[in-house]
Amino acid sequence: MKNDLVLRVVAKLLIPFILLFALYVQFHGELGPGGGFQAGVIIAAAMIFYGLIYGLPAVRKVVPEPLLESMMAVGVLIYGGVGIAGLLLGGNFLDYFVLDPDPVHGQERGIFWVEVGVAVTVAGVMLKVFYMFADRGKVDLS
Amino acid sequence: MSGAAAEPGLLAHFSYFVTIFLLVAGLFIVIARGNLIKKLVGLGIFQTSVYLLYIAPGKLVGGTAPIVSDAYKVYSNPLPHVLILTAIVVGVATLALGLALVVRIREAYGSIEEDEILQNETGAAADDAR
């Protein structure tokens, strides 16, 4: 598909906006519809789109495998880290109100980091699963 | 939840009936079709109709999405939304694993039709027994 001019141009035009929209959905998930899951899936969809048009080796250069595998785990670690931070600062596991002198601000901080963790894990897993399926082809496409 | 409200509500229950039809259709695809990928599609249809069954009771006529703002007074119930959000993501995780299994089965048995896999397996077992 990388020989098709229309697809190439449209992909190059759209992918930055898709990624921007994913960031918008992530950070405005508190004020409108959205949140970590949707943002992670949209990031993965943008990268899958790139991989479909330009081929698996090209998208592997943009998002290499070690980065992807660590993304999968780092998200869960961030989430658990917020929980442990609640423990270390005096509350129970996953208490957010201890994260800041003002309890409401602590809640906002906790929610922010938790959603970041969720988005990172979901994006990593979806993209990694796509890599695994695309890599197991019958024919060697390059 | 009194039974007396059920009679005039037969039309009000129409959305529940169609949801149950979708559920039964998904169930039928899972148990009646032998192709593994089609079974997974049927499972997905079953799951989405269950989501509908959960979210439908939470809607209030004249309400709006549960995002608090000063312009609205009545909101739909946010609790089913939370449960179903989790359910959707877990559903796609299960789907990814199921499809990976289907790919491995295809490589091991050469087919993704249940009947053919059973034939290959009993044929191989009979060959081993001889």
Added chain:
Amino acid sequence: MIINVLLVLMAAVVVALTRSRNLFAVVVLSGVYSFMMATVLVAMDAVDVAMTEASVGAGISTVLFLGALYLCDSHEAKPLHRPWLPLAVSLAVGGVLVYGSLGLPIFSDPQAPIHRHVAPHYLKEGVNETGVPNIVTAVLASYRGYDTLGETTVVFTAGAGVVALLRRRRHRQEGRE
């Protein structure tokens, strides 16, 4: 009304999906079904769920199905037996569910028990306690944050499972004997 119309359309799509034997058409129809489900969810004021269903159900699911379809055959074989028993079982399940659904509260009844216990508290106090106007995000990340930790772990485990199943070792031939 729009909800009922969309639901009838979805039923038509599912019937077409059941009868089709070309798996590519089945996958595309399931994408169409997911989009219509997302629209129904918006009509039911579940905007977060609709966004997730549209992106996950119609986006990622379709890509995964097409990826798996590429690695397998794309045509379903003719069924060997007539599906009378599964049809009977499905209709029995449907009948029991219809009988059960007659006891449900009327669609969008404000006095239903679902609106009585914790939900009014979340709607009233959510912004004061967490400072986040989107109550679904507040409940998901703060009030029920432990469940979301479990869900993230499930997603991670599924990813690890797919890696374990589909990982290739070097120097292995394609198609095991």
